[in-house]
Every structure is written in C-alpha cells, then in structure tokens.
Amino acid sequence: MEVNLISDTVTRPGAGMLEAMMNARVGDDVFKEDPTVNELENKVADFFGMQAALFFPSGTMTNQTGIKLHTQPGEQLICDKFAHVYNYEGGGVSFNSGVSCKLVDGDRGMMTAEQVKAAINPPDFYHSPLTSLVCVENTTNKGGGACWDFEELKRIRTVCDTHGLAFHLDGARLWNALVAKAETPEQYGELFDTISVCLSKGLGCPVGSLLVGTRKHMEKALRIRKVLGGGMRQAGYLAAAGLYALEHNINRLKEDHRKARELGEIWASKDFVSYVAPVETNIVIFELESKVIDDTQMTERLEKKGIRLIGMGQGKLRMVTHLDYTDQMHDYTCSVIQKLSV
Structure with missing residues (x-):
C-alpha cells in the first residue's frame, strides 16, 4: 500500500471536483472577465465579511502580496520564528518587498501581544527599521498545526492599532482552525487587515x-x-475547484484531525520518540531519540513499508493527514507504526 503523508497538498481532485472544473464557465481573468473566478472571489470575501478578494496561483504569492501591500522597502515586519513567511517563502520578504523580519521566540509558532509590543522598534529612532506590519500564521505549520487563542489575536490587534501597524494573517490552514475551534470566518474578517487562505491545503484543490x-x-x-x-487567463477551471471545495470539503476536516490525533497517540507511546507536539488539527510533528534512531533511518524504514513522511530539520519529522488518506490507509499506517521497534 502507498501512503503519502508528506503534506495535505498531495491530494488529487475527486470525481465531483473534476466535474465542476470541466463544467466551469470561463473568461479571461486578466481582464477580470472570468465569471467563475469572480464568483469565487465574491464568495470568499462574503465568507469572511470583508469587501473583496483576489485569486492567486499560490499561497506564497498571496502572502508576499499581502506583505507588499502594507510595507515600504527598508521597513520591518514582526513574526514568530516559525512563521511560514520567514522560513518557507524563499526569502521573498526581502527580495520582493525589501523588508526585514523581527523574529519572536513564541510557543509553537504563536507569540503573545506583549512579545509583539516589545518587538516594535521606536518609530523616532531612525537607525533601526520602521516597524509597519505584524504577520501571524494560523494554523502554524512548524508548530504542528497549532491553533491560536483568538483572545490573544485580539490583544495583538490592539497593539497594532495603538502603534499604527497593519495586521496580516497567513491563513493557509485557517479552515482547520475554524473547524477545530468552532470559530467563524467573520471573527477573523473583523480582526485582520488582510487574510490569505489556501485551497490546496486541506480542501483538496489542485491550485489556488x-x-x-x-x-x-x-x-x-x-x-x-x-x-x-500571477495573472492567469481562463482560471475559472481552477476557481471551480475552489467553489466545490468550500461547499463540500470544510466540515470533513474533522476526520483529518481525528486521524492525526490517533497517529500522535501511537508515536507518543513509543520509547524511541522523545517528543510529540500537541495535535490539534491535521499535522503530527515528532522528534526521535537521536541516540537510538535518527530521522533519516526512520524515514527509510517507513518508506520501505510504503509510508511517506517528511523531515523538517533539527530532527523533527512530520505527517499531515488529508482527504485522500483513506480509512484503510489509516488502519494500515497505525498498524505499521504500532509494530515499530528499535
């Protein structure tokens, strides 16, 4: 059996999504004349109670655009040291916007309002970069799919308002947080200046x-x-997948969360595992007792059983559950891990 748990981006459109894509009405979106893209943008904007939305080919481009909207070259944004915009976007913050990152040592990718306040450079001290933006990521990738405390996000918003800072949410996996915490998208729309959301993480879309x-x-x-x-022409074929996903694939995320929790529990029972991050959504991050077995050895052992996972550096391994990870695959994977010994 082949089981791919390297990410929730490895999914392929199912029959219903493919049908929606093939039946999409399309036009030239560069001229804003693709009716399906326009429908998706309006639907997502309404979903968050915000005024407008714009469709992008990737989450990285979406975040990079959000950063460029709120900053000028030579300025600085504040983010956690685990933040995707700092770790996994190819240095785009500096390349695209000429902006530096002030990194905060938070907990599993989540910082406090007090930490944000302490990280702000004095605006009248021209020797240091002018702080102009705060970026947060929910859920946190390197933090193991952790969900922010919404009350803490509100406190950070207050800090931003007090100091004239913009507030951007990298919500690539915000869908997971909404399901796990029973929160509403409108709550987030009221809080943030801009929000990026991904359709290919968790929701099963091929792009967007x-x-x-x-x-x-x-x-x-x-x-x-x-x-x-990032301009695309007949992008409605891709937007149709997004419309289908918003209708059919959000509520089912709780199944991914359940499977991830069960995987985390099995890893935590192993004496050769030194740490398993708390599992709140669909990401399982764990560390091995390096003197017993290293991450390369573990990856190779699992791949021989047809199970793929990914290394995150510093001895951490990650599994991500998703809609193509079936019950049969889950039973098989749990059985393989339960039988592991070193």
Missing part, C-alpha cells in the same frame, strides 16, 4: 489561494499580482 481585504487593498493587490507574474 486567495487574498481577502478591502476593495482598495485588492485594487493595489491586482497590480502587485501582475508584477509578480
């Missing part, structure tokens, strides 16, 4: 992310997307 914010922000974002090469 959206940036959500004010109409003025999206007008500016349209120009930035053009500069970054």
Whole structure:
C-alpha cells in the first residue's frame, strides 16, 4: 500500500471536483472577465465579511502580496520564528518587498501581544527599521498545526492599532482552525487587515489561494499580482475547484484531525520518540531519540513499508493527514507504526 503523508497538498481532485472544473464557465481573468473566478472571489470575501478578494496561483504569492501591500522597502515586519513567511517563502520578504523580519521566540509558532509590543522598534529612532506590519500564521505549520487563542489575536490587534501597524494573517490552514475551534470566518474578517487562505491545503484543490481585504487593498493587490507574474487567463477551471471545495470539503476536516490525533497517540507511546507536539488539527510533528534512531533511518524504514513522511530539520519529522488518506490507509499506517521497534 502507498501512503503519502508528506503534506495535505498531495491530494488529487475527486470525481465531483473534476466535474465542476470541466463544467466551469470561463473568461479571461486578466481582464477580470472570468465569471467563475469572480464568483469565487465574491464568495470568499462574503465568507469572511470583508469587501473583496483576489485569486492567486499560490499561497506564497498571496502572502508576499499581502506583505507588499502594507510595507515600504527598508521597513520591518514582526513574526514568530516559525512563521511560514520567514522560513518557507524563499526569502521573498526581502527580495520582493525589501523588508526585514523581527523574529519572536513564541510557543509553537504563536507569540503573545506583549512579545509583539516589545518587538516594535521606536518609530523616532531612525537607525533601526520602521516597524509597519505584524504577520501571524494560523494554523502554524512548524508548530504542528497549532491553533491560536483568538483572545490573544485580539490583544495583538490592539497593539497594532495603538502603534499604527497593519495586521496580516497567513491563513493557509485557517479552515482547520475554524473547524477545530468552532470559530467563524467573520471573527477573523473583523480582526485582520488582510487574510490569505489556501485551497490546496486541506480542501483538496489542485491550485489556488486567495487574498481577502478591502476593495482598495485588492485594487493595489491586482497590480502587485501582475508584477509578480500571477495573472492567469481562463482560471475559472481552477476557481471551480475552489467553489466545490468550500461547499463540500470544510466540515470533513474533522476526520483529518481525528486521524492525526490517533497517529500522535501511537508515536507518543513509543520509547524511541522523545517528543510529540500537541495535535490539534491535521499535522503530527515528532522528534526521535537521536541516540537510538535518527530521522533519516526512520524515514527509510517507513518508506520501505510504503509510508511517506517528511523531515523538517533539527530532527523533527512530520505527517499531515488529508482527504485522500483513506480509512484503510489509516488502519494500515497505525498498524505499521504500532509494530515499530528499535
């Protein structure tokens, strides 16, 4: 049996999604004339109670556009040391926007309002970069799919308001947080200046992310997307997958969460595992007793059984559950892990 748990981006469109894609009405989205893209953008904007949204080919481009909207070259954003915008976007913060990152040592990718406040550079001290933006990621990838405390996010919003900072949410896996915490998208729409959401993480789409914010922000974002090469023509075929996913694939995320918890419990029972991050959503991150077995050896052993996972550096391994990870695959994977010994 082949089981791919390296990410929730490895899924393929199912029959229903493919049918929706093939039946999509399309036009030229560079001219804003693709009716299905327009429908998706309006639906996601309404979903969050925000004014407008813009469709992008990738989550990285979406975040990079959000950062460029709120900053000028030479300025600085505040984010946790685990943040995706710092670790996994190819240095785009500096390359695309000329901005540096002030890293905060938070807990599993989540920082406190007090930490944010302490990280702000004095605006009248021209020797240091001007702080202009705070970025948070929910759920946190390197933090093991952790969900932010919404009350802490509100406190950070207050800090941003007090100091004139913009507030951007990398919500690539926000869908998972909404399901796990029984929160509403409108709560997030009220709190953030801009939000990025991904359709290919968790929701099963082949391509696509959206940036959500004010109409003025999206007008500016349209120009930035053009500069970054993100304009697509008959993108409605991809947008149709997003519309289908929003209708059918959000509530089922709780099944991914259940399977991830069960995997985490099995890993935690192994004496050669030194740490398993708390499992709140669909990500399982664990560390091995390096003197007993290292991550390369474990990866190779599991691959021989047809199970793929991914290393995250510093001895950490990650499994991510998703909609193509069937009950049969789950039973098989749990059985293999339970039988592991070193």
